[in-house]
Each structure stands twice: as structure tokens, then as C-alpha cells.
Amino acid sequence: MVKFQWQDYVVYLFFGLVLVFFGITLGNKGFLTVENLFNITRSTSMIVVMAVAMTFVICCGELDLSVGSTAGLAALTAGYFLQAYGTVAGILAALLCGLVVGLANGLFVTVGNIPSFLVTLGMMQLVRGLDMRVTYTKPILITNDFFNNVFGSGSVGPLPSLFIWSVLIAVIGHLVLRYTAFGREVLATGGNRTAAEYSGVNTKRVKLYCFLISGAAAGLAGMLYSGMMQTARYSFGTGAELAVIAATILGGTSLFGGKGTIIGTFVGALLIGTINNGLIIMGLDVSEQNIIAGAIIIIAVAFGRKPVR
Amino acid sequence: MEASDILEMNDIEKSFNGVPVLKKAHFALRKGEVHALMGGNGAGKSTLMKILTGVYHKDAGTILLDGNPVELATARQAERHGIAMIYQELSLIPTLTVAQNVFLKHESRAVGNVLINDAESGRRAKLLMEELGHPVDPRTPIEQLSVGMCQMVEVAKALAKKARILIMDEPTSSLTDAETEILFQLVNRLKRSGISIIYISHRMSEIFTVCDRVTVMRDGTSVRTDECRNVTMEGLIESMLGKGRSVAFQWQERDYQGSERPVLEVHNLSVEKGRGPVSFSIYPGEIVGLAGLLGSGRTEIAETIFGMRRAHDGTVSVNGKAIHTTREAINAGVGLVPEDRRTQGLVLDHSLLANFILPNLEFFTRGSFVRDGAGARAATDFIQRLRIKIRGPEAPVRLLSGGNQQKIVLAKWLERKPRLLMLDEPTMGVDIGAKSDILQIVRDIANGGAAVLVISSELEELLAMSDRILVIHDGKLVHDLNRKDIPSEEMLHHAIQD
Numbered sequence: 001m002v003k004f005q006w007q008d009y010v011v012y013l014f015f016g017l018v019l020v021f022f023g024i025t026l027g028n029k030g031f032l033t034v035e036n037l038f039n040i041t042r043s044t045s046m047i048v049v050m051a052v053a054m055t056f057v058i059c060c061g062e063l064d065l066s067v068g069s070t071a072g073l074a075a076l077t078a079g080y081f082l083q084a085y086g087t088v089a090g091i092l093a094a095l096l097c098g099l100v101v102g103l104a105n106g107l108f109v110t111v112g113n114i115p116s117f118l119v120t121l122g123m124m125q126l127v128r129g130l131d132m133r134v135t136y137t138k139p140i141l142i143t144n145d146f147f148n149n150v151f152g153s154g155s156v157g158p159l160p161s162l163f164i165w166s167v168l169i170a171v172i173g174h175l176v177l178r179y180t181a182f183g184r185e186v187l188a189t190g191g192n193r194t195a196a197e198y199s200g201v202n203t204k205r206v207k208l209y210c211f212l213i214s215g216a217a218a219g220l221a222g223m224l225y226s227g228m229m230q231t232a233r234y235s236f237g238t239g240a241e242l243a244v245i246a247a248t249i250l251g252g253t254s255l256f257g258g259k260g261t262i263i264g265t266f267v268g269a270l271l272i273g274t275i276n277n278g279l280i281i282m283g284l285d286v287s288e289q290n291i292i293a294g295a296i297i298i299i300a301v302a303f304g305r306k307p308v309r
Numbered sequence: 310m311e312a313s314d315i316l317e318m319n320d321i322e323k324s325f326n327g328v329p330v331l332k333k334a335h336f337a338l339r340k341g342e343v344h345a346l347m348g349g350n351g352a353g354k355s356t357l358m359k360i361l362t363g364v365y366h367k368d369a370g371t372i373l374l375d376g377n378p379v380e381l382a383t384a385r386q387a388e389r390h391g392i393a394m395i396y397q398e399l400s401l402i403p404t405l406t407v408a409q410n411v412f413l414k415h416e417s418r419a420v421g422n423v424l425i426n427d428a429e430s431g432r433r434a435k436l437l438m439e440e441l442g443h444p445v446d447p448r449t450p451i452e453q454l455s456v457g458m459c460q461m462v463e464v465a466k467a468l469a470k471k472a473r474i475l476i477m478d479e480p481t482s483s484l485t486d487a488e489t490e491i492l493f494q495l496v497n498r499l500k501r502s503g504i505s506i507i508y509i510s511h512r513m514s515e516i517f518t519v520c521d522r523v524t525v526m527r528d529g530t531s532v533r534t535d536e537c538r539n540v541t542m543e544g545l546i547e548s549m550l551g552k553g554r555s556v557a558f559q560w561q562e563r564d565y566q567g568s569e570r571p572v573l574e575v576h577n578l579s580v581e582k583g584r585g586p587v588s589f590s591i592y593p594g595e596i597v598g599l600a601g602l603l604g605s606g607r608t609e610i611a612e613t614i615f616g617m618r619r620a621h622d623g624t625v626s627v628n629g630k631a632i633h634t635t636r637e638a639i640n641a642g643v644g645l646v647p648e649d650r651r652t653q654g655l656v657l658d659h660s661l662l663a664n665f666i667l668p669n670l671e672f673f674t675r676g677s678f679v680r681d682g683a684g685a686r687a688a689t690d691f692i693q694r695l696r697i698k699i700r701g702p703e704a705p706v707r708l709l710s711g712g713n714q715q716k717i718v719l720a721k722w723l724e725r726k727p728r729l730l731m732l733d734e735p736t737m738g739v740d741i742g743a744k745s746d747i748l749q750i751v752r753d754i755a756n757g758g759a760a761v762l763v764i765s766s767e768l769e770e771l772l773a774m775s776d777r778i779l780v781i782h783d784g785k786l787v788h789d790l791n792r793k794d795i796p797s798e799e800m801l802h803h804a805i806q807d
Contacts, residue, residue, distance in 0.1 A: 041773045043603070179678045180677050181674050181677075184663065185667075185670070187656075190656065192658075194652050194653050195652065195653055196667065198645065198647050198653045199668040200635050200656065200668050236420040250365055258656065259658065261533070
């Protein structure tokens with residue numbers, strides 16, 4: 001039947017290796033405590049949420065660089081509307097903000113026929129500018145306890161709410177990508193857009209939906225940032241797009257589209273989070289963390305490459 | 310060995326993983342001849358050629374060049390002996406110029422062999438292209454050339470390496486009729502200058518046009534070598550397929566159920582401004598052939614019926630319902646097997662199953678979820694029914710042969726039990742065995758009551774299948790011919806050309 005290719009599983013192998021390595025070297029420094037492991041999931045949950053959506057975008061053959069700054073804008077929008085109009089308004093406004101950016105990206109790509117790399121590169125900068133402009137870089141304090149609990153600081157039993165969000169989004173994403181007609185259409189669109197159209201798939205609509213999903217996920221991620229910090233800052237999500245794309249590609253999604261899994265993406269995000277966490281516990285400073293995390297990503301992706309036929 | 314033979318391959322054997330692919334195969338090539346190499350998939354043609362070009366190493370047998378035994382262990386050695394292959398998928402680098410491509414890795418040098426002498430390369434490339442009868446500015450980037458010109462550059466590249474044996478693998482598969490004509494002239498010119506050509510093609514008519522001799526391979530061995538003027542098309546098909554399997558290529562008058570209501574009605578359709586109009590109908594059970602030159606608008610008509618293109622003017626209706634979009638067409642029971650299965654028909658990196666399910670998603674979902682199990686069962690059914698050679702429904706389709714890929718595209722639409730199935734060049738680049746299967750599948754579909762529209766440039770195929778043939782010129786219907794009234798391929802050929 002299907003040939004087993006170990007390259008498809010390289011992210012799990014690396015995740016295992018990294019856990020074992022830090023477990024041995026940092027076991028007595030608190031790496032292996034339940035508290036720390038939840039810390040890892042907490043700090044990666046925004047990446048997971050955005051990477052699940054990014055998997056859809058990349059699988060349909062596009063890219064979304066604007067997720068980080070959109071998360072920042074959604075955080076500020078949530079903060080403003082929460083304080084001014086209450087919980088429901090805050091949540092809806094943040095999601096709507098993500099959807100509007102996603103819609104703009106999607107329309108430029110599908111109707112305007114502009115490569116998504118360029119559209120979302122521009123959008124990334126434009127939205128980041130908005131982030132700084134709307135509050136003149138001042139933070140908004142969020143005093144809504146319900147919001148803070150649900151979207152960041154709280155927990156259900158021993159499980160942090162951030163962890164629950166990331167698992168929930170990953171499960172939904174997995175089911176949709178793997179088991180629904182829409183998921184198949186996404187993969188077909190990225191695998192060969194022309195053939196998908198000749199099979200009756202409306203590929204423009206598929207792509208537009210993927211950008212809307214990405215925007216909404218960035219909106220949710222923005223709320224998670226602000227709920228965790230109980231504040232909204234213009235700088236939330238800065239650089240997150242790179243971690244999100246790295247997690248997706250580490251997880252085995254093809255940069256050219258047509259192939260990818262949410263489980264891989266989820267583990268890819270955890271891998272990045274675990275590396276960062278371990279390096280911090282090791283006592284490395286930010287510059288050293290960057291060097292090592294970057295090197296590990298390159299090595300993992302290199303190992304995941306299939307031999308060229 | 311005859312005195313005029315420059316190449317002789319004797320008793321060549323080759324196995325992969327213990328499976329014999331070549332069993333004592335023979336092949337001999339004379340100086341200055343065009344020699345067709347034919348056979349279905351798995352006959353061993355490409356393995357034999359890969360041994361000749363040094364890609365594979367033979368297990369047993371001898372290769373003689375000019376009567377002397379040679380070892381062709383690497384591609385480099387074969388190249389040094391003057392053996393070159395013109396690839397089916399062109400191997401030029403689109404962003405580099407003609408001269409840069411022709412002399413890639415063999416550039417003229419200057420300044421103590423360090424720098425590349427572009428002027429000298431350019432001069433020599435220009436000369437080569439002139440010799441081929443197609444002068445071109447050597448500084449032109451490849452991406453600005455037509456496919457036909459690219460092929461000339463490929464040939465120039467081979468000649469620059471002093472090739473004397475050229476292997477052409479399906480050289481006309483992506484050429485227009487005019488370009489094909491130019492290629493044939495080139496082949497004749499090369500032949501006169503003493504170069505020998507091994508010509509691999511599935512297209513029978515080409516073999517008779519340009520080749521001097523033909524060798525047919527079947528099941529890993531050469532079954533027949535003859536002068537082309539001594540063989541008939543029927544004879545060749547029989548040699549390739551084995552006894553009694555050539556009936557699929559003969560026209561059988563079909564007795565289809567007459568019906569008053571047509572499935573497809575095309576009324577005053579013009580596909581583009583200033584082209585057309587065309588009006589015709591197809592009835593249930595009827596096979597209609599659409600003939601015409603390349604660029605006559607055949608594909609555009611099919612794509613407009615399928616809703617992929619917006620009609621400039623006129624209407625298309627299926628079972629009385631007007632069609633404007635692909636969704637409407639599919640829902641009305643229309644299927645299209647497109648012209649290029651690799652770019653339009655299939656997602657090559659996906660499995661047979663994923664490709665098969667794609668246009669049939671609504672049949673294989675329960676609630677919101679796709680039922681892969683049911684899809685796999687249906688796909689397995691088609692694998693057996695259409696005789697698709699594949700490991701299983703989960704296997705990817707990229708590496709399958711053209712015939713097997715085409716059968717998968719057919720299966721995608723057959724699952725929908727189409728009322729109207731359109732096939733655009735259904736046997737292009739498909740080997741003879743699969744071709745015979747596909748012709749029979751098309752007849753079976755029509756016998757099941759569906760209306761069928763077949764577009765093909767291969768007249769013998771149109772004549773074998775169609776009940777009626779429509780000749781299109783510049784988007785306009787110029788002849789509506791009953792098959793019974795077409796006595797010969799010649800006549801149809803004239804109807805198309807005029």
C-alpha cells in the first residue's frame with residue numbers, strides 16, 4: 001500500500017529528541033515539572049491557533065504573513081471594546097477585526113490576482129502601523145475578569161484555558177482538513193489548482209475561505225495574548241508569523257501546497273515552544289536562544305526533506 | 310551485422326528486483342536512417358533506450374558501435390560515443406539564452422580557460438541553428454521561444470556534442486501541426502547529413518510519414534523489424550498487442566437507441582468574439598466526434614459546454630437546462646476529461662483515491678465528513694473494471710503511465726454516471742494497449758445511454774468510435790457528417806483541411 005516514509009514523521013522524532021535532551025540536562029532545574037510543561041503549552045497556544053489556520057492557507061497554495069500584526073490589532077480592538085461596551089462586544093469585535101483583514105487579503109489574492117506573499121507582506125506592515133497608531137503605542141488595561149479567565153489566565157481543573165483553546169482549535173482544524181469535503185478541496189486546490197477547477201472546485205472561494213480562517217484565528221490569538229497579559233499592547237504578535245510558518249512547515253506541510261496535517265503542525269508548534277522554554281531554563285540570553293532555535297529549525301527541515309527522484 | 314549498421318544491440322537483458330524487463334532484445338540502426346521503435350507500456354522500449362544512453366547498465370548482451378563492442382556505463386560515456394536523447398519534457402533552462410543552453414557545460418572559453426567566451430558560443434550556436442534551417446538570435450532567452458523552436462535548440466544542443474545517434478522520445482507530443490511539419494523536415498535534413506534517428510512515438514501516422522524502418526517490442530523483446538513500406542497499420546497494431554486484440558480500432562456500426570430529446574443542445578454558440586457560430590445536438594447513446602485543426606476551437610467549445618468558459622454568444626443546454634457555470638454543468642450530468650491530464654485532469658501528488666473522490670465529494674460524505682472507506686471501495690471497483698495498473702487506491706498517481714492516469718480521470722467522471730461525457734484528446738500520449746481499452750470504455754459509456762463527445766486529432770480513432778463527425782473550422786461548424794458517409798480517412802482529412 002502506501003510506502004512508509006520516515007521523513008513524514010521527522011517532527012515527532014525531533015520533538016521526542018528535544019524532550020529527552022532537555023529532560024536529562026535540565027531535569028533537576030525544573031524542566032520536567034507539570035507546571036513547566038503547562039507553561040510550554042500556555043506560551044505556544046497562540047502559535048498553535050494561528051498555525052492551524054496557516055496550515056489551511058499553505059495547503060491551498062498561499063501564505064499569510066499578516067497574522068502576527070493582525071493578532072496585535074485584534075488584541076487592541078478587544079481591549080477597547082471590552083472596556084467600552086462589555087464582554088460580548090469585545091469578543092465579536094476582535095473576531096470581526098481578524099475577519100476583515102482576512103477578507104481583504106483573500107480578495108486581493110483571488111479577485112486581484114496578486115501573489116499572497118506580496119499582499120500579506122504589505123498587510124503585515126500596514127496593520128502593524130495601525131496597531132501603533134490607534135493607541136499611540138499606549139497599552140490598554142483589561143479589567144474584565146471573565147474575559148481574562150476564559151481567554152488566558154484561567155484554568156479548568158488543572159488545565160490552563162490557553163491549553164484548552166489550542167487543543168480545541170487543533171481538533172476542529174484536524175477534523176475539517178482531514179475529514180470534510182472542504183478539507184479535500186483545500187488540498188486539491190493547493191495540489192493542482194487547474195485540475196481542481198476542472199473537477200468542479202471553486203478554487204477562488206476555497207482560497208478566500210482559507211484567508212478568512214486565518215484572519216479569524218489571528219483574531220482569537222489576539223484575544224489569547226490580551227487575556228494572558230490582562231492588557232492589550234500594540235507589540236503583541238510581533239514576529240509571530242515566522243514562528244507560525246516554521247511550525248507549519250516543521251509539521252510536514254508542503255510549502256508549495258497540497259499536503260499537510262494539523263497534528264504535524266500542532267507538534268511543530270510544541271517543538272518550537274519546547275526549544276524556547278528549554279533554552280530559557282538553561283539560562284541563555286535572547287541572542288543565544290535565537291541562534292540555537294534557528295539552527296534547530298533548519299536542521300529539522302533538512303532532515304524532513306525527501307530525496308529528489 | 311550489415312555493413313551499413315552503425316549500432317547493433319544484441320541479446321540485451323535487464324531485470325529489476327528479479328523481474329525481467331528485457332529478454333534478449335535486439336536492435337540495429339543503419340547510418341542515416343530514421344528507425345521507429347514501437348510498443349506498448351512495459352514492452353521495454355524506454356529501458357532499452359536508457360541502456361543505450363548509459364542511464365541503466367545491462368545485465369547481459371553486447372552493444373556494437375561501428376562494429377566494435379563498447380561499454381556504455383555512464384551517461385557521459387554514451388555522450389562521448391555520440392549518442393544523444395531529445396527528451397519528451399524539454400530539458401532546457403528557460404531563463405538562459407539559446408547559446409547558453411546549447412553549450413551548457415561545454416562553453417567556449419577565453420582568458421586562459423577561466424572565463425566563458427559568450428561571443429564565441431553565440432557565433433557557434435547561431436551557425437548550428439542556421440544549419441538546422443532555423444536561424445535565431447542566440448541571445449534570445451528560451452522562455453521567449455515556441456515549443457517547436459525549443460525542440461530545435463534541443464537538437465542543436467545534441468549536435469554541438471557531435472551526436473550521430475539521436476533518440477527522439479514522443480517529439481511531437483506538444484507541437485502544433487505546423488511545428489510537427491517543420492520537425493519532419495528537420496528529421497529529413499538530419500538524415501541526409503548521415504545522422505541516425507531512433508524515433509519513439511505512439512502516433513501511427515507519424516511513423517509512416519518519417520520513418521524508414523520500424524522495430525516493434527512486446528514483453529521485453531523485439532518481435533519484429535521491417536521496412537515501413539512493407540507494413541500496414543493493422544499489422545503493426547497486431548504486432549504490438551498480440552493476436553486478435555486490434556478489433557477495438559475497427560469501426561463497428563452501432564445501433565443506439567433513438568430518442569427524440571437530445572441530451573446536449575448547442576445553439577448559435579460562439580466561443581469568442583468573431584468566431585463561430587456553431588449549433589449541434591447530441592442524443593442519448595450517440596458518440597459524436599469533433600474534428601478540426603489545432604486551434605480551430607474544439608477545446609474551447611467543450612470547455613464552454615462544461616462552463617469553464619463564458620460563451621461570447623449563444624446558448625448551451627443539457628436535458629433542457631441552460632448551462633453557465635461548471636457547477637451547473639456537473640449537476641446536469643456533464644463530465645469533461647480534459648486535454649492535458651497532468652495539469653488539468655489530476656492532482657499528481659495525491660492518491661488515486663483523493664483524485665477520484667474530488668468531483669464526487671457529495672456522494673462520499675455523511676453529514677460533514679468524507680467517507681474514505683466507501684470511496685476506496687468504489688475506486689477499487691474502477692481499478693478492476695478499467696484495468697488500472699496501480700498498487701491500490703492510496704497510491705499516488707504521478708508515476709503511473711499515461712494510459713493508467715487517463716483511466717483514473719475517466720473513473721472520476723464515470724462514478725457520476727454522466728448524461729454527457731466529453732473527452733478531449735483521450736488517447737494522447739497513451740500506449741496502444743490502454744488506447745484499445747479506452748476506445749472500448751467510451752463505447753461502453755455510450756451503450757449505457759450517455760451522450761459522448763470526443764475531440765481527437767487522430768483521425769483513425771475518430772473514425773473507429775464516432776457515429777457522427779462534426780468538422781470545426783475557426784469555431785464554426787463546417788461539416789456534419791454521418792460516419793456511414795465517410796468512406797476513408799483521406800476524405801475526412803480533406804474535410805478538415807479545407
